[in-house]
Amino acid sequence: MSRPSLKESCTKIVATVGPACASVEKLAALIEAGADVFRINTAHGSRSEHELTLANIRAASKQCGFDAGVLLDLAGPKIRLGQLVEDPLVCEVGAKLTFIRGEYSEDVHELTSSYARLIDELSPGDRVMLADGLVALKVEKVTANSAECRVSAGGTVRSRQGINLPGVKLSVSAMRPKDVDNAIWAAQNSIDFISLSFVRSPEDVQALKNLLVSYECNAMVIAKIEKPEALDQLEAIVEASDGVMVARGDLGVEIDVAETPMAQKRIIRVCKEKMKPVIVATQMLESMHTSSRPTRAEVSDVANAILDGTDACMLSGETAIGEHPVKSVEMMNRIMICTEREMLSDNISERIPNTRVHPITTAVTIAATNIAEAIQAKLIVIGTHSGGTAWVKSKSRSRIPTLGASDSHDTLRRMNLLWGIKPIESSHLEHTPEFIDEICGWGRKNANLKSGDQIVFVTGSGVVKKAHNVVIVHTVE
Numbered sequence: 279m280s281r282p283s284l285k286e287s288c289t290k291i292v293a294t295v296g297p298a299c300a301s302v303e304k305l306a307a308l309i310e311a312g313a314d315v316f317r318i319n320t321a322h323g324s325r326s327e328h329e330l331t332l333a334n335i336r337a338a339s340k341q342c343g344f345d346a347g348v349l350l351d352l353a354g355p356k357i358r359l360g361q362l363v364e365d366p367l368v369c370e371v372g373a374k375l376t377f378i379r380g381e382y383s384e385d386v387h388e389l390t391s392s393y394a395r396l397i398d399e400l401s402p403g404d405r406v407m408l409a410d411g412l413v414a415l416k417v418e419k420v421t422a423n424s425a426e427c428r429v430s431a432g433g434t435v436r437s438r439q440g441i442n443l444p445g446v447k448l449s450v451s452a453m454r455p456k457d458v459d460n461a462i463w464a465a466q467n468s469i470d471f472i473s474l475s476f477v478r479s480p481e482d483v484q485a486l487k488n489l490l491v492s493y494e495c496n497a498m499v500i501a502k503i504e505k506p507e508a509l510d511q512l513e514a515i516v517e518a519s520d521g522v523m524v525a526r527g528d529l530g531v532e533i534d535v536a537e538t539p540m541a542q543k544r545i546i547r548v549c550k551e552k553m554k555p556v557i558v559a560t561q562m563l564e565s566m567h568t569s570s571r572p573t574r575a576e577v578s579d580v581a582n583a584i585l586d587g588t589d590a591c592m593l594s595g596e597t598a599i600g601e602h603p604v605k606s607v608e609m610m611n612r613i614m615i616c617t618e619r620e621m622l623s624d625n626i627s628e629r630i631p632n633t634r635v636h637p638i639t640t641a642v643t644i645a646a647t648n649i650a651e652a653i654q655a656k657l658i659v660i661g662t663h664s665g666g667t668a669w670v671k672s673k674s675r676s677r678i679p680t681l682g683a684s685d686s687h688d689t690l691r692r693m694n695l696l697w698g699i700k701p702i703e704s705s706h707l708e709h710t711p712e713f714i715d716e717i718c719g720w721g722r723k724n725a726n727l728k729s730g731d732q733i734v735f736v737t738g739s740g741v742v743k744k745a746h747n748v749v750i751v752h753t754v755e
Contacts, residue, residue: 282701308338470692500520504528589697646736671699675697731753
């Protein structure tokens with residue numbers, strides 16, 4: 279399909295880039311299949327690889343005539359196993375494993391980690407989860423240079439797999455030196471979204487924002503919720519962020535996996551209340567790593583996230599290393615379209631007033647949406663320089679197709695995370711005949727607009743600075 283299209287889903291698709299889709303050709307195919315934002319995961323790969331990935335995304339966007347957004351995912355203080363003596367290592371229930379200091383081990387049952395202070399911060403009785411919770415250990419004894427553990431849930435682990443410490447208060451900063459370096463690189467290369475891993479407090483988010491401001495970067499900061507401490511301060515973290523990611527992989531290990539669905543619903547609810555975009559991530563179509571079709575449970579999982587109010591769903595290994603990256607995006611888009619047919623518009627006027635967008639813009643956008651619903655308009659068009667007006671409209675969950683017209687490529691890419699907003703480039707954003715003619719021409723070609731159809735425009739007169747204060751109802755001639 280040619281992008282943007284009114285036939286595509288309103289919920290946005292974030293696709294992780296990896297070996298399975300890193301070429302310009304594959305990335306272009308993902309854009310055509312419905313991918314709106316591409317994720318570069320800095321936990322894997324080198325700077326030169328990330329630079330090539332970014333260049334390929336930009337090239338694919340140009341080839342498709344669609345400005346795909348880019349999300350740089352900072353690795354954060356992810357603790358990982360070191361090199362195992364026996365790789366993979368089978369961990370049997372009741373076996374003793376010991377964490378030791380240093381980078382190397384010579385004993386099969388001695389483990390090292392990427393976190394130098396791990397032993398200092400463990401205590402007897404603490405739980406240690408390996409390989410996304412597959413293997414569970416319980417700390418029995420801690421000495422100056424070791425932490426002896428007993429395997430309570432067996433399985434197989436491999437070198438450099440993740441270590442999770444549920445309930446353990448770590449002193450490590452949310453941003454490691456490598457994260458700071460990656461954030462600076464993102465700021466210097468016009469990255470649109472930067473996600474911060476293992477957020478524990480609003481101060482973690484503010485620290486990244488302060489760094490970006492010092493580089494005059496307007497990237498949106500996305501807080502990844504994957505620690506119990508983040509749930510304890512959820513409202514404050516959402517308030518401090520530009521958006522949130524429900525990172526269910528680590529979250530489902532850090533808290534009881536049975537609690538994860540309700541935690542997801544709570545996070546989405548708070549984001550809706552505070553008018554912040556939210557991404558649901560991890561294992562959404564996990565079986566499509568190898569299968570050309572998802573399981574019914576996975577389809578229901580995606581649909582329920584949409585019905586709860588998520589703005590975007592993210593594909594991880596499905597597109598990065600899976601056998602069917604394009605089919606995964608196509609399937610995600612199909613599920614979204616089918617689910618959205620049953621959705622009802624939210625009553626945005628009952629929401630808590632937002633402070634992000636000019637109050638006149640907010641009021642006019644709400645009124646324009648209500649007018650469009652009342653007259654059953656075929657299209658809503660928002661002329662926006664910064665994307666703020668489109669932000670308000672996206673939270674209404676109105677089913678009327680909406681174009682976000684902008685003369686800024688940065689804004690066009692950022693709107694790719696806003697529910698229901700189809701970004702389209704235009705140099706005419708005020709209420710001029712040229713703007714109306716341009717949109718009508720696009721509509722006839724791409725949206726089957728006919729004589730007598732009505733379009734609602736939300737623009738500015740220039741009288742009120744930084745505010746959209748004009749609503750126009752145009753009947754197509």
